[in-house]
Amino acid sequence: MLNPADEAFGARLPQGVLRPVTEAYLEEPRGRLHGKAGLIAAPRDLDETAAIVRACAEARVPVVPRGGGTGLVGGQVMWDGPAPLILSLERMTAIRNLRPTEDSLVAEAGATLQSVHDAAAKAGRMFPLSLASQGSAQVGGILGTNAGGVNVLRYGNARAQCLGIEAVLPDGSILRDLKRLRKDNTGYDLRDLLIGAEGTLGIITAASLRMVAQPAGVGVAMLVVDSPAAALDLLALAGERMAGCISAFELISGQGLGFVAEHFPDLRQPWSEPPRWSVLIEIGLPSGLNPSDALEGLFAAAADKDLVSDGVIAGSLAQSQALWDLRERIPDGNRLVGAVASHDISLPLDELARFITDADAMLAGMADVRINCFGHLGDGNLHYNLFPAKGKSRDAYDDQRGRLSDAVYDLVMARGGSFSAEHGIGRLKVAELERWGDPGRLAAMRAIKSALDPFGIMNPGAVLA
Template sequence: MLNPADSALAAALPDGVLRELTPAYLEEPRGRYLGQAGLVAAPRNTAEVAAIVRACAAARVGIVPRGGGTGLVAGQVMPDGPAPLILSLERMTALRGLWPEENVLVAEAGMTLQTVRDAAAGAGRLFPLSLASQGTAAIGGCLATNAGGVSALRHGTARALCLGIEAVLPDGSVIHDLKRLRKDNTGYDLRDLLIGAEGTLGIITAASLRLVVPPAATGVAMLQVPSPDAALTLLSLAEGRMAGGVTSFELISGQGLAFLAEKLPEIRQPLPGAEWSVLLEVGLPEGLPSDTALEGLLTDAMERGLVTDGVIAQSGQQAADFWNLREHLPEGNRRIGAIASHDISLPLSEIAGFIRDAGAALAGHDLRINCFGHLGDGNLHYNLFPAAGRQRGEYDASRKALSRLVHQMVVDRGGSFSAEHGVGRLKVAELAEWGDPARLAAMRAIKTALDPLGIMNPGAVLSQAQD
């Protein structure tokens, strides 16, 4: 039974928007947080989103926006404080328009990333954002967190792929800015302000998305490299030889392959036992066959000592198998059970030194390190695991100190402790500690100006005490 306050709010909401509060609305993928809620509302259109926001503002009830629920920093769950209303975009899944000749698609926020990609493909175009969770992740959530993924090297993060947005602000007003323009210098860019704000400044309800023409040929290779230094030199060589055609450049450690061999032995490994390897994908224009280009790169790289072994995919299935391995690295990690996971980014020239020095600094803590990720854009997932034969619980007392050590080394090298997953609620303290003071002050001023009642995703990004 609802309490009187929730009953009053429910009566003020549009008819037919309430949903049953099931455990799925309160969960996040890593199981670190369990959310709470008084009500769950699933609006059917932007007008209903605006009405819900106005009702919550009048009742002083917090709102936690929810897309596909795939976020990894607890931005979609609120475990503490007064129970919020969960505003799910699950019913707002319409494709509002598609203009292949303009390379533009307009999608509602609840449409999954995979559905967006499929719609683009059906028109002979490509929406380049690609994530392992794309079958579930909603495009609104991808924009709210400024998702990265495996193609950011060539196409940028979600922000770079968005031309315009429609959004509901904390007072219930609607920004109608679904423009399909590449150039629009008409004042402050509210689109970029809301993208990456994790629902703390408003709720994105639809977006104009930038499409691209798919490459005429795509090539994929798995290459064994002697070190991260060699991988970075290989990246520079590949970008020079491929004339901007490098789409993805993923670093894979031997520890990650060992976890897969232990927990997912059915995953085919083209280079089993490699201490370091790279998954490379290139997309090239007509007239430059990708397999020929990759063969030339492999020969050149081996002559320079940058590659010690390699396999070039000879079919679409083999390429898919290579990517299947990469996409199952997180699942292998999950089955082992991490002590601490870190989504970090560094200047490219600092990466090899960080991997070396961080490994040395952690050597005395009796653990295993799986370092992998999007090397091409400087984004690594640097995850710590119990030593063989030990359990995660044995590290509970040192978990926070280990993460702080990793993040401090990243910050000292000019990097970021949050590369592509966002801040959410998991990294609020880190942002307060390491964020630039002037930047944080500006963020708080913007939050106060747009959301004076503090109802939009309370406690995410900025702590409620600072809001």
Template sequence: MLNPATEALAAELPEGVLRPIEERYLEEPRGRWRGQAGLLAAPRDVTEVAAVVRACAAARVGIVPRGGGTGLVGGQVLHDGPPPLLLTLERMASARGAWPEEDVLIAEAGMTLQAVHDAAAAIDRQFPLSLASQGTATIGGCLATNAGGVAVLRWGNARALCLGIEAVLPDGSILHGLSRLRKDNTGYDIRDLLIGAEGSLGIITAASLRLAPRPAAVGTAMIVVRDPAAALQLLGIAQAQLAGGVTGFELIGGTGLEFLAEAMPSIRRPFDPAPPWLVLLEVALPAGTDPLEALGDLLERGIAEGLASDALLAQSAAQAAAFWTVREQIPEANRLIGAVASHDISLPLSEIPRFIIDACAMLDALGDFRINCFGHLGDGNLHYNVFPARGHTRAEHDALRPAISEAVHSMVVARGGSFSAEHGIGRLKVADLARWGDPTRLAAMRAIKAALDPLGIMNPGAVLA
């Protein structure tokens, strides 16, 4: 039964916008928190979103926007405080238009990333943002968190693939910014302000997205490398030798393959036993180029210089997909094993090899752990996850989690890196941002929040405390 205040708010919302609150709307992937909601609104268009926001502002009720719910830092759930209105954009899931001659697609925020890929393919184009969760993650959520993924090396984060947005601001006004322009130098870029703000400054309802031609020739390889330093050298050679054709360069620790064998044995592993370090390399080359030949030349040089020792070159699209399945299922294997502490970090590329050595030494001093280090080496983003030793449980080390994350993040920040590379701040890392964020930048962020959302109703508790 609704309390009187919630009942009064419900009466002010557009007819047909409310839905029953199902458990799935209150969950987040890692199970760290269970969310709460007084009401669940599912608007059908931007005017209904605006009406919901105006009603919440008048009632002083917080709003938690929800996309596909795949975020890993708790930005989509409010687990304490006054119950908010949960706003899902799943009914706004259409492509409003496509201009192949401009390489532009306008997508509503509730479209899944996979649906955006399919809409681009229908006009013989690609949308290069690629995530393992693309069947569930929505474009609104990807933009709200400035999602990264496996193609950042070539195409950049979500922000780099967005030309304009439509959004509802905290007072219920509508920002009509669905520009298809590459150049629009007319003052403050409100688009870039809202992208990456995690719903704390407004609700993205649609976006103009940059498309690209589909690659003419794609090559994929799994390469055994000597160590992360060798992987970094191989990346530099690949970038120079393939003239910017590298679209993905993933570092995979052997522990990741061991976890797949332990938790998901049905997935075929490229090397067994697992070598200490692998690289998953993808290249997109011009028409008339043989990607297997190009990869073979690269591998030959890598072996000659002592950087690589073995490789598998995908002979078909199915084999390439199998290689990527290995990489994309490592996070799921991690979840099944159960991490003591997980870290989404980024570092200057030259700092990565030394960091991996020093962090492992630091953890050896704290206890007996297994470390699964993998990630997007091409853009400096590592997932540095710490697990109990075989035969032990995560619960045995729960007390050490804060100390482990403190130590890892301190080492990252000291090397000029970031404690949040692609997943955002959400609610999980609010204290980390307050501690390590630049004071002047934090003051500017708080001033912007106060100016746009003086009532503090937009995703309360996310990003800024």
């Protein structure tokens, strides 16, 4: 195995693709992990990407794909083993074509989610996947991790937005499958195999993506509920009244709003004291229907059933954005407080409320922590995060983190849930996958990995041990 920093190896690469190794390529958003690299290569097109991967395969040089670097499970940084080559897609940013009449576009892997949104908007359409990091998250990384976000309830996650992909496989061969078809039953679906594989089976270089019509009217409201169980009943009621028109349904805890008030005091909140539980709901209606009227009707019906006790309905785009700003600031507040343990989990909707009640009670007997439970209630994805008690530092919990997370995950798995809902496995959750993953599924994954990447060069240490 060659060190990618060796001059002899660098000579194998296409001219003009090398980048200096800087700290920006070795870090992740939370600043907790630090990787290493022998070289950074940034290809300009598909052929250069294939040439780089082919050279790495021949020399047995590990390859770590790099998108926008926004992942939260360490898939983009490698700290163990031989120094890898980091393959950055930062120069492959083109929107290759745009077809509004068939609601599709083709974007290269380095295009940011924001640039895809902008291209769709210019065509009078919408790309429905929405993330807080959309200004830096890139198409390749979004597909590589099968990212979710706030609109999964209505539109599905990243996999549901992808019609076809172009990719470079671990031996440097090229998969040209940028079809724009909604139906194509021609054997194994290699597109779905590479989506969510976190760069362990190949490098996605471009994708055909699905666009949708922009809703004629969008409404946003924040409603106070007594409990997560009431929030789920409200979701069911909203679904009955506005079937297929609910874009987002977010559960928000008072603890999360309290962290926002503490660290962002200038951000106006609807209530002087944060309610214990609230939900943020967004609807998108077709022409001829008034979203404010629909939300007012929902509030009245929910109040009659004692599901809500208070609420605010945005009367303008600015007010809608202000409510969303509150929701998007919750992770920022979390980072400033400093989590003891963070859990990106999903559960069947029928299990969610009982899980929150049982987990809160369980942890109360284990440690003195504050719990911020929030997230995408509509699709069953919660961010169940633990924080130091007031006046304590997160370092005081160093010897408890593993025990606390194991207890949370045991409860999740016992209820038919998942310990990784939208963030993926990366390198941080490999042990959890080994512990809780289905043995048959793990064996199949290893067989696929061995068949496509026999030398184990593609993002080694990520997903599978």
